[in-house]
Amino acid sequence: xxxxxxxxxxxxxxxxxxxxxxxxxxxxxxxxxxxxxxxxxxxxxxxxxxxxxxxxxxxxxxxxxxxxxxxxxxxxxxxxxxxxxxxxxxxxxxxxxxxxxxxxxxxxxxxxxxxxxxxxxxxxxxxxxxxxxxxxxxxxxxxxxxxxxxxxxxxxxxxxxxxxxxxxxxxxxxxxxxxxxxxxxxxxxxxxxxxxxxxxxxxxxxxxxxxxxxxxxxxxxxxxxxxxxxxxxxxxxxxxxxxxxxxxxxxxxxxxxxxxxxxxxxxxxxxxxxxxxxxxxxxxxxxxxxxxxxxxxxxxxxxxxxxxxxxxxxxxxxxxxxxxxx
Ligand code: ST9
Ligand code: ZN
Ligand code: ZN
Numbered sequence: 001x002x003x004x005x006x007x008x009x010x011x012x013x014x015x016x017x018x019x020x021x022x023x024x025x026x027x028x029x030x031x032x033x034x035x036x037x038x039x040x041x042x043x044x045x046x047x048x049x050x051x052x053x054x055x056x057x058x059x060x061x062x063x064x065x066x067x068x069x070x071x072x073x074x075x076x077x078x079x080x081x082x083x084x085x086x087x088x089x090x091x092x093x094x095x096x097x098x099x100x101x102x103x104x105x106x107x108x109x110x111x112x113x114x115x116x117x118x119x120x121x122x123x124x125x126x127x128x129x130x131x132x133x134x135x136x137x138x139x140x141x142x143x144x145x146x147x148x149x150x151x152x153x154x155x156x157x158x159x160x161x162x163x164x165x166x167x168x169x170x171x172x173x174x175x176x177x178x179x180x181x182x183x184x185x186x187x188x189x190x191x192x193x194x195x196x197x198x199x200x201x202x203x204x205x206x207x208x209x210x211x212x213x214x215x216x217x218x219x220x221x222x223x224x225x226x227x228x229x230x231x232x233x234x235x236x237x238x239x240x241x242x243x244x245x246x247x248x249x250x251x252x253x254x255x256x257x258x259x260x261x262x263x264x265x266x267x268x269x270x271x272x273x274x275x276x277x278x279x280x281x282x283x284x285x286x287x288x289x290x291x292x293x294x295x296x297x298x299x300x301x302x303x304x305x306x307x308x309x310x311x312x313x314x315x316x317x318x319x320x321x322x323x324x325x326x
Contacts, residue, residue: 035136039157048151055224058216065213069203073218076113076199078288080226081262083110084122085289086296089264089279092174093123096277096306097293103301104179111183112194114226118184120174128166130274134238134250137165142238142250150235151227195223229260237267244325245272245316253325255286263287272316277305281313 062070087107090096099107111119125139132138136159142149175181183190199218203209241252251267258265258280266280266287278290296302317325 036160041155041157044155048155051220051224054216054220058221061213061216065217066203066207066209068207069209069214069217072199072203073222076218076222077226078262079110080114080195080222081229082289082292083107083112083114084116084226084230085262085264086292087111088116088119088122089126090277090289090293092119092177092180093126094274095173096275096279097297097302098304099296100301100303101179103296104177108179108183109194112187112190113199114230115191115195115223116227116230118187119180120171120184123174124166124169124171125162127169127171128162129234130271131169132161132165133271135161137161140234142234146235146239149238150231195219229257229262230264232257233261233264233267237265241265241268242324243268243322245269245313246320247322248320258286263289272320273308273313275306276308278307281308 088111091099091104091107108119111122116122117125129138129140134141134143139158139162140149140153141159144152175184196215196219199222200211200215203214203218204211237252237254237257238250239252241254241257243249243252245268249268249271251271253268254265256265257267263286264270264279266282269276269281270279277293278287280287280290284291284294293302293305297305
């Protein structure tokens with residue numbers, strides 16, 4: 001079946017889910033004059049410092065690790081990435097394609113490897129990010145600076161607007177998926193098992209790696225790298241790069257971020273056309289996630305991939321783009 005575009009799709013629900021607000025949010029993006037003082041969550045500050053110190057320490061362990069452990073850690077990076085990009089992002093947040101039960105199960109499992117909050121919480125924040133982009137109701141409002149957009153937003157209580165305006169968005173579809181509901185209910189146990197225990201046990205059991213090396217390389221370092229690659233989409237890709245589709249918004253096309261984030265750096269395109277399953281005008285160009293979804297399509301696991309028609313993209317480029325890619 002050919003990919004369908006959202007405009008022609010009779011059951012397209014982007015507006016109800018708060019995904020079609022690009023033009024309106026531009027006028028809403030002025031900073032709030034009465035931003036309350038930030039409430040620092042010290043538990044998160046301490047945990048993220050420990051995590052990053054642990055990741056730095058791991059660099060000295062790499063030369064003494066077995067080759068298979070390094071390959072396994074890369075595989076874990078890839079699976080964790082798919083759990084975020086193909087799962088929480090393109091499938092559950094944006095409904096840009098549909099997935100059969102086995103694929104949804106696999107993606108939810110991969111999502112536990114990535115430990116970035118449950119799919120439900122992740123998609124809730126992400127829908128708010130699109131609908132209220134770069135306002136106080138955006139959980140990682142990039143107008144508050146690089147550090148806040150990157151990881152600072154996870155170190156403080158959310159701005160009240162996130163909670164108040166977030167309630168305007170419909171999230172009911174998320175928990176009505178039994179896979180999402182199950183993952184949300186058992187999230188802590190699942191993360192312990194799939195982000196930390198499983199990545200450590202496999203190298204120790206199958207090729208005799210020390211549990212110490214396996215834990216630091218396949219869990220701590222890999223987790224920290226995937227986190228930072230993801231956060232770069234919120235920070236770097238909201239600041240640096242070309243804006244061929246809409247020069248009036250900050251999200252930009254950033255190839256470096258696309259490389260680290262398995263295809264999620266084409267962020268100007270993505271904010272203009274959020275329901276395109278490739279999150280890019282292109283297909284597999286710097287986009288391992290689109291390659292993954294297409295492979296799943298050929299295996300019969302993914303279907304109804306939404307793609308924006310080329311003439312719509314061209315018209316938009318001519319109307320609002322910065323002229324960098326005509
Ligand atoms: C992490 C997430 O790292 C990263 C997400 C990045 C997203 C990137 C997107 C870019 C595009 C995709 C690119 C993918 C690239 C992947 C590359 C891979 C290689 N709407 O949150 P709470 C309400 S996580 C509506 O506790 P606080 C709700 O009632 C890292 N309502 O706020 C909620 O109650 P409940 C690991 C909302 O208390 C209540 O408020 N995880 C919304 O201010 C309280 O919510 C951590 O470190 C909303 N959007 O605390 C945990 N939000 O939930 C860090 C909230 O019961 N988080 N409400 O319904 C925390 O500790 C806390 O959330 C907090 C805020 C301290 C940050
Ligand atoms: Zn964004
Ligand atoms: Zn998105």
